[in-house]
Amino acid sequence: MKIAYFHCPAGISGDMCLGALVDAGADLNELQHRLALLPLTGYNISSSPVVKGGISARKVSVEYAEHQPHRRLHDIIEIINQSGLSPEIQEKSCAVFCRLAEAEAKVHGTTREDVHFHEVGAVDAIIDIVGTVICLSLLGIDQVISSPLPMGHGFIKCAHGLLPLPAPATQELLKGAPVYGVDVEGELVTPTGASLITTLAQSFGPYPEMRLDAVGRGAGTKNFAFPNLLTVSIGSRDAHPDTGREQIMVLETAIDDMNPEIFSHLWEVVFSLGALDMYLTAVQMKKGRPGSLLTLLCRSEAVDPLIQTVLKETSSLGIRIRREDRFCCPRQKVTVRTRFGEVSIKIGTVEGTMNISPEYEDCRKLAQFHQVPLKEIYLEAITSAKNTLQK
Numbered sequence: 266m267k268i269a270y271f272h273c274p275a276g277i278s279g280d281m282c283l284g285a286l287v288d289a290g291a292d293l294n295e296l297q298h299r300l301a302l303l304p305l306t307g308y309n310i311s312s313s314p315v316v317k318g319g320i321s322a323r324k325v326s327v328e329y330a331e332h333q334p335h336r337r338l339h340d341i342i343e344i345i346n347q348s349g350l351s352p353e354i355q356e357k358s359c360a361v362f363c364r365l366a367e368a369e370a371k372v373h374g375t376t377r378e379d380v381h382f383h384e385v386g387a388v389d390a391i392i393d394i395v396g397t398v399i400c401l402s403l404l405g406i407d408q409v410i411s412s413p414l415p416m417g418h419g420f421i422k423c424a425h426g427l428l429p430l431p432a433p434a435t436q437e438l439l440k441g442a443p444v445y446g447v448d449v450e451g452e453l454v455t456p457t458g459a460s461l462i463t464t465l466a467q468s469f470g471p472y473p474e475m476r477l478d479a480v481g482r483g484a485g486t487k488n489f490a491f492p493n494l495l496t497v498s499i500g501s502r503d504a505h506p507d508t509g510r511e512q513i514m515v516l517e518t519a520i521d522d523m524n525p526e527i528f529s530h531l532w533e534v535v536f537s538l539g540a541l542d543m544y545l546t547a548v549q550m551k552k553g554r555p556g557s558l559l560t561l562l563c564r565s566e567a568v569d570p571l572i573q574t575v576l577k578e579t580s581s582l583g584i585r586i587r588r589e590d591r592f593c594c595p596r597q598k599v600t601v602r603t604r605f606g607e608v609s610i611k612i613g614t615v616e617g618t619m620n621i622s623p624e625y626e627d628c629r630k631l632a633q634f635h636q637v638p639l640k641e642i643y644l645e646a647i648t649s650a651k652n653t654l655q656k
């Protein structure tokens with residue numbers, strides 16, 4: 266499991282994200298190659314080492330032709346969806362733009378379809394957003410966690426004239442995220458940075474427990490009295506190499522007085538907050554009442570947001586928290602080609618016996634697109650994985 270921790274004491278913007286991820290090891294050539302799949306021309310990406318406040322970092326810049334069309338949400342979605350980028354990258358990039366459009370619409374009293382993106386519709390915002398999503402995929406990141414975000418003060422000049430800081434769209438986007446005020450005059454978190462981090466991060470909090478593998482620093486444009494840097498720490502949390510054991514958190518509560526439809530909704534919410542699994546067990550509770558034992562499995566940093574959500578969403582007034590050991594099969598992730606498209610596969614190995622498990626979501630999308638039975642995609646994916654492994 267690979268984690269990217271975004272440490273944002275100087276804030277976050279689109280170019281800082283790109284710089285930090287490239288500095289952390291995302292291959293710039295591969296990034297440019299993938300970005301070239303977008304039907305966009307007239308821009309150039311450059312990456313250079315810079316020193317900010319005595320600390321070396323990477324500045325990734327996008328230069329483009331002066332006159333960019335005023336793009337609306339559907340234009341940007343079309344650009345992303347016309348690319349040959351993977352469905353996952355397309356979905357995440359569109360989600361960042363949709364959140365941005367919703368925030369702008371709320372602030373300007375219009376609809377998300379009618380928002381003119383102005384600055385944020387320019388080609389650099391598209392490159393920053395899609396590029397950040399591509400870099401996370403190139404680095405194989407499974408989970409993004411962010412520090413709380415600092416709020417500067419003052420005003421910023423933009424298409425509307427002067428806007429108070431934090432910018433209205435930034436504040437709209439950060440609802441629900443932890444923020445704190447700092448005595449800094451200037452914009453620390455831009456709307457693009459706010460949309461990226463609130464869409465891509467599963468949780469906000471302190472530095473997570475992990476084995477630190479790489480660190481990247483992305484430079485911002487402005488100069489402050491402190492280094493204007495975003496630091497991304499890449500780490501991994503694998504099961505112990507000798508015992509195969511790792512620790513997992515178990516949250517549990519028994520519920521006997523709630524509309525069961527709420528559980529379906531909860532199911533959708535908890536996974537976006539970092540739950541690894543959620544299941545219900547039928548139980549007999551006091552006074553002979555039939556109830557459901559709700560169990561959630563998660564990493565330690567997801568415990569607090571999950572507890573808050575379960576208490577807010579359900580009728581429960583308390584939750585049991587346990588730290589447990591679990592054994593994890595050594596596994597690897599590979600992507601195989603089938604007649605229908607690419608499928609990610611998890612391969613677990615126990616004493617030479619292999620457990621080949623195609624990703625359900627990849628198979629489901631291909632089955633839906635090609636109108637073939639899901640089991641046919643599974644069969645092809647497993648056969649293709651076996652052939653690849655035999656080579």
Ligand SMILES: O=C([S-])c1cc(C(=O)S)c[n+]([C@@H]2O[C@H](COP(=O)(O)O)[C@@H](O)[C@H]2O)c1
Pocket residue numbers: 278279369372381382383384385390421423424425428432433434435452455456457458
């Ligand atoms: O042009 C528009 S609509 C605009 C709106 C807002 C609001 O908060 S509303 C803010 N801004 C400022 O534009 C620049 C560029 O933003 P990026 O996210 O593309 O970096 C930034 O200073 C925003 O605060 C523009």
Ligand code: NI
Pocket residue numbers: 369372373434
């Ligand atoms: Ni605006």
